[in-house]
Amino acid sequence: MTEEQSIMEKLFKVLDEKTKSLHEENGQSLVENLGLAMEFVYTQDRELLEQATLQDRRKAFQFAYLSLLQEEQVQANHQITPDSIGLILGFLVQRFMSNYDEMHVVDLASGAGHLSASVHEVLTDTTLMHHLVEVDPVLSRVSVHLANFLEIPFDVYPQDAINPLPFEEADVVISDLPIGYYPVDERSEQMKLGFKKGHSFSHYLLIEQAIQTLKPAGYAFLVVPSQIFEGHNVKQLQNYIATETEMQAFLHLPKTLFKNEQARKSLLILQKKKANVTRPVEVLLANIPDFKNPQQFKGFMQELNEWMGQNHS
Structure with a gap:
């Protein structure tokens, strides 16, 4: 596994887990909690974030969003x-x-x-x-x-x-x-x-x-x-x-x-x-x-x- 992959995957994993744990705590939608999970990484996990390129970050977000779509029905738009x-x-x-x-x-x-x-x-x-x-x-x-x-x-x-x-x-x-x-x-x-x-x-x-x-x-x-x-x-x-x-x-x-x-x-x-x-x-x-x-x-x-x-x- 290349170093670059692992950063994106780490970031995805953090977002995915944080989204789900917030969802259990506050009962808000997964989509809403993905926003809060990104804010958490941005403020609390600078070290990981600063290792990630713009592409790593965007892909981690995309995969996290697609992951929550498997659990939560959202409208087409x-x-x-x-x-x-x-x-x-x-x-x-x-x-x-x-x-x-x-x-x-x-x-x-x-x-x-x-x-x-x-x-x-x-x-x-x-x-x-x-x-x-x-x-x-x-x-x-x-x-x-x-x-x-x-x-x-x-x-x-x-x-x-x-x-x-x-x-x-x-x-x-x-x-x-x-x-x-x-x-x-x-x-x-x-x-x-x-x-x-x-x-x-x-x-x-x-x-x-x-x-x-x-x-x-x-x-x-x-x-x-x-x-x-x-x-x-x-x-x-x-x-x-x-x-x-x-x-x-x-x-x-x-x-x-x-x-x-x-x-x-x-x-x-x-x-x-x-x-x-x-x-x-x-x-x-x-x-x-x-x-x-x-x-x-x-x-x-x-x-x-x-x-x-x-x-x-």
Whole structure:
């Protein structure tokens, strides 16, 4: 067993055991107690924490979260974004934003903060200001504890991500969009992607919120259902995207990451229009191959590089 593995495993074990013992003491959910366990390590077990790299820490958190999911039923939107998705998304942010030394990155419906943490891990040469917006009070607290545990700065806003947001324009918006209906019709009626009748799709409204939050010519990197451009209200979405953005890419994530085709997700990359700056591009449509297949992945990289050369030279 390598030294590096053992630190990550030690850290995971401490988090896992502490989460469970706190849960027995206070009866709060395991997710909530994982936050408290990270805080415990951060304040009481500095020696172990300081031996761990950022990647060790993030992986220990990820494994601890996955471990508690086996014991506690959580709703679908409480699942964390797998690091394979977070790392590829981070890599794409890096490719599109390569001329930025610092960036304001907003994560809408940020959950426990794992997507932001994975992106941070990739963008080591860029100063990132993270703004996380999460309505669930338990998850927003966990993301504050995660930021301390990783020792990276997150500003966490515990609010509904579809309500007006309290910060300046972002360079980048990332989001693993929660799928479903948004119950607050008064709010969705104010929005271009709200439906005239019945509840609107929260994932549509979050796409609009992402574009609203960006500064002109900024980019949104969104994890969306692969079938997002099928079904009833799709014209409304397509018109919005065509009017407000230059669509850049629609990339299907590897099949192997999902239970079935229905559950499959893709990465939608949009650039907010800016007069005399943004221009239409040939949208990059591709399948991201399984990361375990280096040969195919190299092919995808080549395709991406050629597309970047033609469209963003």
